[in-house]
Amino acid sequence: AEAYPKVKRNSKFKVLDAADIDFFRSILSSDELVESRSPEELASFNQDWMKKYRGQSNLVLLPNSTEKVSKIMKYCNDNKLAVVPQGGNTDLVGASVPVFDEIILSLKNMNRIRDFDSVSGTFKCDAGVVMRDAHKFLHDHDHIFPLDLPSRNNCHVGGVVSTNAGGLNLLRYGSLHGNVLGLEVVLPNGEIISSINALRKDNTGYDLKQLFIGAEGTIGIITGVSILAAAKPKALNAIFCGIDNFDTVQDLFVKAKGELSEILSAFEFMDRGSIECTIDYLKGLPFPLENHHNFYVLIETSGSNKRHDDEKLSAFLSSALDAKLLSEGVMAKDKADYDRIWTWRKSVPPACNSYGGMYKYDMSLQLKDLYSVSEAVTKRLNEAGLIGDAPKPIVKSVGYGHVGDGNIHLNIAVREFTKEIENLLEPFVYEYIASKKGSISAEHGVGFHKRGHLHYSRSDIEIRFMKDVKRHYDPNGILNPYKYI
Ligand code: MLT
Ligand code: ZN
Incomplete structure (x- = not known):
């Protein structure tokens, strides 16, 4: 793990003591609190997924209700105890682990699905629901969660909203800034602000929930999410192809938008090196193409009529081959084939x-x-x-x-x-x-990795606005300190 030579622990934050632990024990049961006696005990909470960042927290709180999160935050704010909120801890920029001794507030025990309205598609759940479980629930109700990620088996719904994750189908379903209907958030002072019952349209002034989407837990802790689920596609298919150069990848993208239009749901690319690493990593899994190429593209379609979609995709593949936009391409024959094609894309990060x-x-x-x-x-x-x-x-x-x-x-x-x-x-x-x-x-997101770098993409006035927002919601700066803001 990296050492952090450029950052110093902020001495205004209190060092946790026995009285604090007594308070937390008074509101939480034994399975909602983990106190470290050895560094190993808390390793999985202190260390990030890439094993690049490691904090030194001695305390993990895992409250099972919004009220308990609120009591914890009020106490921490009154006592100037720093807190880092944590979901599935699959984050890639060091945003979800402590830097020093911040208390880790894990949403793991807040894992209930709250409500689903199959007419409107409104799905409400606790922040700590694992994305895979949200997918499974919605799948059983003929819907899908409007976002999917390689880390779906571990990441939390609240975590992806808090980090504004994009995922593999943004092209089709849009970003969380559009799909999230409402949020329940605990502010640093313990107040609960909720728009969880908001309807699809609500034009009554500032859209406050947007501030918390992508804030990475710096101004509040998301405890509940209401999101618009999409109808489950009845037909899915994919092609995997090899292409010579990136200009042709763009030509193929234009063609896919024009010809696959309403059924196009993903257009992903990988370069030669990504696939070389993945071949190494997936040892023995037969590669879908005969030759190696400079670029690979995965195109997914989802729609409602298997025959229609398959015909469209297969015609697209032939005409792209004829037009020499592809050097080689295959279409999935069945669901297992479709899953295998996706495996080549989803395995790139763990392979690297x-x-x-x-x-x-x-x-x-x-x-x-x-x-x-x-x-x-x-x-x-x-x-x-x-x-x-x-x-x-x-x-x-x-x-x-x-x-x-x-x-x-x-x-x-x-x-x-x-x-x-x-x-x-x-x-x-x-x-x-x-x-x-x-x-x-x-x-x-920005997290710890890109702290101090916002100015490469944001103007001075935008950064000043962000700092104003941070100061307004979190005047003591206790929430996810040392990160981007
Ligand atoms: C992806 O597109 O695979 C995800 O953003 C995760 C990653 O890049 O590691
Ligand atoms: Zn990605």
Whole structure:
């Protein structure tokens, strides 16, 4: 784990003592509080998914109701105890783990589905419901959760809302800023602000819930979510194809929007290196294509009529091959095939992380520039002689992501983290993105990783507004401190 030489513990925060623990014990049962006697006990809460960041918290609180979250926050605010809210802890920017000794407030025990209206599609649940369980529930009710992610087995509904995660089908279902209907939030002083019963339309002034979507738990703790579920598609299919260059990837995207139109639900790309890592990682899983290519694209369709959709997709595939937009392409024959195709895409992040660790960037750019950042970074690391077989520290530098959303992920898979790599990457990556007027975070958020870097994508006045909001809601600064704001 990284050491944090540039950050100091803020001495205005109280150091937890026995009286505090007594108070928490007085409102929580034994399974809602974990106190550390050894670092191992709390390791899974203190350490992030990439094993890049590690806090030193001695206390995890796992309240099972909004009222208890409220009591905890009021106490922490009165006593200046710092708190980091935590969902499934699958975050990729060090936002969900403590930096020092902040109390971890886990939403794990708040895992009830509250209500579902199958007519409107309104789904309400506690923040700690695991995304997989939300999907399962809605699936059984002929609906789907309007967001899916590779980390669906662990991430929480509240966590994805709090970090404004994008996922694999944003192209079709839109962002959480549109799908979330209402939120229940506990403010740093313990007050509960709720719009959980809001209806689809509500034009009565500021849309306050939007502030908490993507705030990464810096101004309140989301405890409940109301979201618009979509009708379950009756037919799903996918093609997987190999393409020579990124210009052709864009041509294919235009063709897919025009010809697959209303059934197009994902358009994802991976470069050669992403797939090489994934072949390594998925040892033995037969690769869907015969040859290797510079780029791979996964196109998904979802609709209501299997025959119609399959005919459309198969005609699209043939005409793209005829037009030489693809070098090679296959269409899934059945559900198992469809799942296998997705496995090649969803396994890219764990594959890159399997050599020791990874540096990770998540950026928005205009489509014409999308892949150029990956080329620029790879060139720079190659010139420094850092990529190759051991003992070189970097295994590969790869790019993949969501073409439909103009979002690229850059993963630098490493055998070890070194200062030399870090200094080559930063601020180079951010300056590059700023020069192209892109965003340094498309969907993973800012967290601890990108603290101090907002100015690459936001103006001074925007940053001042953000700080005003933070000060207004959290005057003592106890909520998720040392992070981006
Ligand atoms: C993805 O698109 O796979 C996710 O954003 C996760 C990741 O990049 O690690
Ligand atoms: Zn992504």
